[in-house]
Amino acid sequence: MNNQTYNQIVNLIWSIADDCLRDVYVRGKYRDVILPMTVIRRLDSVLEPTKEAVLQMKNALDKAEVVNQTAALCNVAGQSFCNSSPFTLKDLKSRAKQQQLKSDFIAYLDGFSPNVQEILEKFKFRNQIDTMIEADILGAVIEKFISPKINLSPKPVLDDSGNILIPGLDNHSMGVIFEELIRKFNEENNEEAGEHFTPRDVVELMADITFLPVADKIKDAPYLVYDGACGTGGMLTIADERLHQLAGEHNKNITTYLYGQEINPETYAITKADLLIKGEAIQDDNVAYGSTLSNDGFPTYNFDFMLSNPPYGKSWKTDMERLGGKSDISDTRFIVSHNGDPEFKLIPRSSDGQMLFLANKLSKMKHDTELGSRIVEVHNGSSLFTGDAGQGENNLRRYIIENDWLEAIIALPENMFYNTGIATYIWVVTNRKAAHRRGAVQLIDATELKSPLRKNLGNKNCEFTLQIRKQISDILLNFEQNEQSKIFDNKEFGYHKVTVERPLRLSVNLTKEKLEKFSEICEQQKEAAFIPVVNALAERLQYITINDFNFVVKELGKIATELNVKLSAKRLNLVKNSLAQIDKNAKRVIKKIYKVGKIEENPLYGLFKTDIDDKQCIVEYELNSDLRDTEQIPLLLEGGIEKFFKDEVLSFASDAWIDESKTQIGYEISFTKYFYKPVQLRELSEIAADIKALEVETEGLLNEIIGG
Template identity: 75%
Template sequence: MDQRLHNQIVSFIWGIADDCLRDVYVRGKYRDVILPMTVIRRLDAVLEPTKEAVLEMKTKLDNAGVLNQTAALCNVAGQAFCNSSPFMLKDLKSRAKQQQLKADFIAYLDGFSPNVQEILEKFKFRNQIDTMIEADILGAVIEKFVSPNINLSTEPVLDDQDDIKLPALDNHSMGVIFEELIRKFNEENNEEAGEHFTPRDVVELMADIAFLPVADNITNGSYLVYDGACGTGGMLTSAEVRLQQLASEHNKEISINLYGQEINPETYAITKADMLLKGGGLQADNVAYGSTLSNDGFPTTNFDFMLSNPPYGKSWKTDLERLGGKGDIADSRFVVSHQDETDYRMIPRSSDGQLLFLANKLSKMKHHTELGSRIVEVHNGSSLFTGDAGQGESNLRRYIIENDWLEAIIALPENMFYNTGIATYIWIVTNRKAPHRRGKVQLIDATGMKSPLRKNLGNKNCEFTPEIRREITDSLLAFEQSEQSKIFDNKEFGYWKMTVERPLRLRVDLSRANLDKFAKECSAQQDLALADLLAAVAEQLHVETITDFNTFLAELSNAAARTGAKMPAKRMNLIKNHLAQVDETAEKVIKKIHKPGKAEANPRHGLFEAIIDSKRCVVEYESDANLRDTEQIPLLHKGGVGKFFEDEVLTFASDAWIDESKTQIGYEISFTKYFYKPIQLRSLEEIKADLKALEAETEGLLHEIIGG
């Protein structure tokens, strides 16, 4: 279908809303009538050629006393659905009385088969009938939809000379029209950025990316295609068309089974109707309703190809609660075994669940077929870098890259989508990388590859022409370094995040003023005995300041032992927090002394050699939280963590060590790092020339003013 006819049909249907629904519905509610009526008229038009045969069969079945008639009637209709009422939609436009129209229209709707009833239920369309009857607009709406000026049938409308007056409308074109209507309704309602549909030019690029790299490997057989956030099903139908086309070009006979899941009842209904119109009842059963995250519709099915544009920047708190809460999620899609971790969690923050859709697809990959699985999914920039090492987002990136599944990421131009102008990226994931791609990731910067639209469509002000799509796919297939294509080792994006500790150094002020202040704190803590004990130790030591906290503790412990007092952690913390003071010139506070032979000194691990009571010991020092620091070391850093620690940490802090219990591996991908092009600064000669020109100009003005 050409663009002119597409626009004509969309404008006609949009005009029905303006002509019939104004003053009855607010503009934001037009969709409640227009979308279901468009679906009903589409179904009605498809059933029209066989209507008489269906009614004849129904009469026979009624006379024979057959109760379950659906299968037989659908068979006569030649579709996966049917309507057994005595009416076509065009029969209802001539009703003079509103109550008769209402009764006949309800009977018409009730005549649809159960699979269509589910669609009507999801639209909640019956809720609108009373409103339209009371406003006397139902007949006018029906009359508009059956107008001879519009054809929503799969068959062309012919004129008296049997020439095509109005061309047929195939399912793909019908899907485009649905998406355009929804886009316009979304625009009217100021939908959120995440509530957008994928433009067809982006969908076609995604289909090319999914299939072209493996086109030569397509064999005769059946292929399963899945979209876990399918919306109106446009991505599935586009993928089907492209895959079938490539199979034909390679002289292969294939069958394609489409699977999808959608949480929005309205768009689910449209997808369901689209699948029914394809003529496959089973195909329609492959569309699941509900949340993909908390109610997976296909938990045991694996797919050959998976394409999606999941919602991003959208909270998934409801799903999180249904899954048991963040700490208790045990879903095997999001909690896996990786490396040496059996409880490897890929659960992102609750404010954005987009990466969970990718994790869901990873769990559905085929691992025992020659082709494996290919995933093509759109994300915003946060999927590239949010989440610290060890957190859900970073863990998912690590899981994909360390399994060598990330083939490429393509950066798209801004303003490519209808309701958002943010930067977006296409992830390409496969468990069957070509041999020359193994261990590598390709980044493609397509932000400058775009063609401006003559008229903006919401936020969308540019598009991918067929030539641009070919240029992007050629870059992907070529797998070569260029200004727009960069190729990296998998480990390029990984890093160790290590925690660097420094020893705690404390001095103790035993002056009378400080002891009195400490006594007040002890009184507040109802522990005056500790104040008395400290006063006795201070009197015994005859010094006001002790720079070796370890010596002070030894004296304090001896004094406590003599009186039978104990020094639990609460008392020790009270002394550290209110009596001792941090002093970088003081001695390091010892946390533990290891017995000889039980540990070896290793400064990197926080174990140091020391002489205590004339004995050579291995000691472990307490760390100072205020001096704690973290460092990110690239996995490709020459010499690894040890070399970095030696060169970049010990050089400046010889008493530092690494808390290896906190070391984590993280992954992040920065397009800016690899594709940033600094603005070219002007040369000094150019700047001087401009200054001289300005000077000459102002001098001339000054002469004019003085002369005047």
Template identity: 65%
Template sequence: MNYVIHNGIVNFIWGIADDVLRDVYVRGKYRDVILPMTVIRRLDAILEPSKQAVLQMKEQLDAAGIVNQHAALCQAAKEAFYNDSPYTLGDLKSRAKLQQLKADFEAYLDGFSPNVQEILDKFKFRNQIPTLIEADILGDLIEKYLDKKINLAPKPVLDMEGNELLPALDNHAMGTIFEELIRRFNEENNEEAGEHFTPRDVVKLMANLIFLPIANEIESGTYLVYDGACGTGGMLTVAEERLKELAKGLGKEVSIHLFGQEVQPETYAISKADLLLKGEGAEAENMKYGSTLSSDAFPSQEFDFMLSNPPYGKSYKIDLERLGGKKHMQDPRFLLQHNGDPEYQMITRSSDGQLMFLVNKLSKMKHSTKLGSRIAEVHNGSSLFTGDAGGGESNIRRWIMENDWLEAIIALPENMFYNTGIATYIWLLSNRKAANRKGKVQLIDATQWYLPLRKNLGKKNCEFTEEHINKICELILTPKETQQSKIFPNEAFGYWKVVVERPLRLAVDLSPARLDKFAEACVKAKDKGSAGLAKRVAGSLGPGPHLDYNLFMDRCSVFAKLDAVKLTAKRKTWLRDNLCDHHEQAEPVIKKVHKPGKVQADPLYGLYDCEVEGKPRVVEYEPDSSLRDTEQVPLLEEGGVKAFIEREVLPYTPDAWVDDAKTKIGYEVSFTRHFYKPASMRTLEEIKADIYALEQETEGLLEQIVGEAN
């Protein structure tokens, strides 16, 4: 493609906005007119040669009473779209009366096929017509797009003698021009750009990451590429071009089908229009509108390659409600069986749904093909570590690691994207890992590999060069340990979250003052039995304080039977709350007593040998919730939880134990832990030299100030 001509066309169209729309629209709204009008003019130019054939076919179909006319009209137009109105844009240029122009222009728009109608509807272009008519600029706008200085048609413009005045604009060139216009408008609206526009250098890197490792295994055939947050479709088209390039280099013939879903109406319209402008009408039908999370457009489809830059840090509360909420979730993508759990939930907090997009992709992997599926997805740092063990985020990471799907995570430089300066990462996944990658995850720190931009684009102030992209890809193709590349076993990111308990120790106060206060509370609670029971026990044991709560409860049980007072669980709690205090020297409160043989004593898990009424028993102690703590024990800890607790906990709290029923497995990834480089401390000599230098600078200054004051 001739880039001089390409840039000339882009500049001309960009100039239309300034020439025609300046006094009517603010700059941020130029795109609402220019993008749909560019689409309309290109489609008009493509359809112009077949216009009469379409009108004749329309007339024949109407006369025959045929209702479903789409296929026949597309065939007449020789495209995946058509316009069966009697007009072209050239016909409308001569309309002098505004109302006639408005009526004819609307009739012209109504003549487009349904796939183009959907694009116009999502652009909300018809909403602009009253403004254009009222400002009397619709005619000027049409005339600008028909200017002889540019050619948006797929055929060249010739002079009377057949010489080429303006070259033809093929579908690829037109698509590139359209994408350049989108990019410029994104720069004009920096605060919105990153929501649907991923920098081309990052997209190129992602395409290389999913294709290069299996480039030599690409065979002639059909491949499906998917983006569940496709925005303007840039990732899909770059991936398509890269796959075709690699296949061609290997002498293979591949057929590539693109699939995407987008929830923002305008960006969806752009993605569909872009494919139509490139002559890929069939692929345009695979672009679907709606929320990927709550309204999956491809529920039973599997894909060979998937890549996305999903929204991060963005609430998906509405989607979660539509899915039934966490309690009533039925979507098999997010609720499945794993590790023996029949309802293994992978539902993140409603405030951030980025990992849900990754789970959606993983549910669409091919498991029966040689290449399987490869995925590249952009995330911010929260996907690496947010969420406690057993929570949605951690469960997703665990599911991925334990299935051995994660190949690598690449840390990108800050300020790589248009709308955020925070740290971002590319996750690379595959269900067909190479032999040297099985059971391992590679972390690559590419935060220092970038070229500063001369001018910021929103918050983007740097970019990858070809050299940087090649350097990252080389580390992926030949994984090795370097300062920027670390390789770990999957288990290195896993841990047991264990709950460490300590026994409840209570002292019982049966002093007269405490009993009087308790009696008053019993009167208010209309509890006649408890006050008398406490008084009887006090007469037997004395005022205390008694450091054996278990003995106190035994005596309460005895006297309750004698006095025909029911010692219910509620009454036991009432006695404990009103007559007992925490005491470090008290005996542990016994929760449960087991007969020997049925349960084996194991102090690590809170089971102790003990004598109860002179008989050997195994007891469980009541845990003290105020002393409860948690520990994270690495899965690779030598000796496991037992060794960790014996080394890190029991020397300081010998009465502690682990509640095994509450132990959960979690996974998190910490780049800081593996790549942090502490700043070197200054030597004492350097500090001393600085102090002396400061003294010399201030020498005599105090005397001067004091002297001036006097």
């Protein structure tokens, strides 16, 4: 079906809202009627051919006093749903009296099987019946939907000669219409136009790169496909079609089971309806309602293929609280064992939960099959670099790359999606890399591979044609270095984040002005007994500035002993905070001195000894947090941390050291770094020629202005 036919059907459905609902509902509420009625008419169209047979079966079951009739009626209907009421929508259009229409319409809705009842419940459609009856518009709405101009049936409308007047709608086409309606309604309400779905051309590309690399490994077997943010189910439907197509091309007979989860009730209802119409009875039980993050609908399942376009830039604070709060999350999807750490956290910032959908899929990979699992997921650019080393987003990248699961990342053109023009990326993750891909990651720049649309759809102004999708897929399959494809060792993206410390250097100012203020502070802190000790020190040192804080402490210790005054840590801090000042020319301040082999607990140990024997003691210096710095050292840097520190740090700060307890490993991926194309500068001769041309063009202009 072409875009013109799609648009024609969408416009006809949209016109129902304008014709029937305008004076009854505000525009923002049109969707409360139109979306569920579209679903109902679709279901009604599918059931029409078997309606008489279903009624005959129901009559027989009633006579036999069979209570549980649903399975038998669905079997006769040839679908995983049925309607056992005596009506179709066409039967209801002739009801002249509103109360009779209301009664019959409710009976018609009640006749649907329980799986359809859940769909109607999520739409909250029954709440609209009284409003439409009171406004006398229910009959008009029904009549519009059963108009021969709007064919929502899988079968085409034929003329008397058997020619197709209006083509039928397969599930793919019906999904497009659902999504276009949602987009139009959301635009009317100034909401995110594409919040719940992904453009079909992007989904088709995702399906291609999911299945094509393993097409020759598909066997006569069942396969499970999963989307943890399934929206209207379009990604599952297209993935299913593509997988069956490839299996057929390789003469394989497969069975697929589609699983999804969706938090939005409207789109959840549409997905359920879509999979019901698909005709496989088991499918309707495989869509879970609720948040994937805090209420996983399939906690014990593992899947062969997983595709998603999760929401990005969206807070998951509510989910975090449901999981117990960030510090208390124990969900094994997000707290894993890695590199000797049994509680390696993959938990990102509360403001953006997109990476958790990827972590959720990692937990559902199959590890005991030849094919393993393949994950294809869309993210925005922040997933490539946000999060410092040791933080959730960074840990997730590290977890994937160090397990050698990241096959490729594909940069998409801007303005590919309905609701955003920002840069987006497709992650391709698998735990069964081909032998020639092991230990490597392929980055593909597809930002210029696009075809412009004649008319924008929201933010979307370009698309992937069949040829472009093949071009991108071929780049992935060929695994070669070129202008659009770069291949790197896994460690290329990793780095050590080291913390570089510098010692605190203090000089002590013992001038009279400082001592007077110090005495006031001691009085306020109820440490007046310490004032004579400091004054005695000042007299001995002749009220000067001393650039060796350690020496000052030793002298204070001597005087305190002579005056029988305790030299407590609090009193030393008073000296440090009130009399000392940072001085880059001063000596380093000692924090502790340890005996080798035995740590002396007294922090002042050794400060009152005449000499320090370096062979028996280790000196720990106070840190100057203002001079603290961090460095990112590439994992692949020759010589590693030691050489970098020697060349890049000690050369400029000979007293620096690395706090090894704070060293972290991080990973980030920069497409700009690897695909940056500098702007070609113009030749001087070209610039000079332009200047001369301007001079000729403006010659005499100033005289004309002044003269005028």
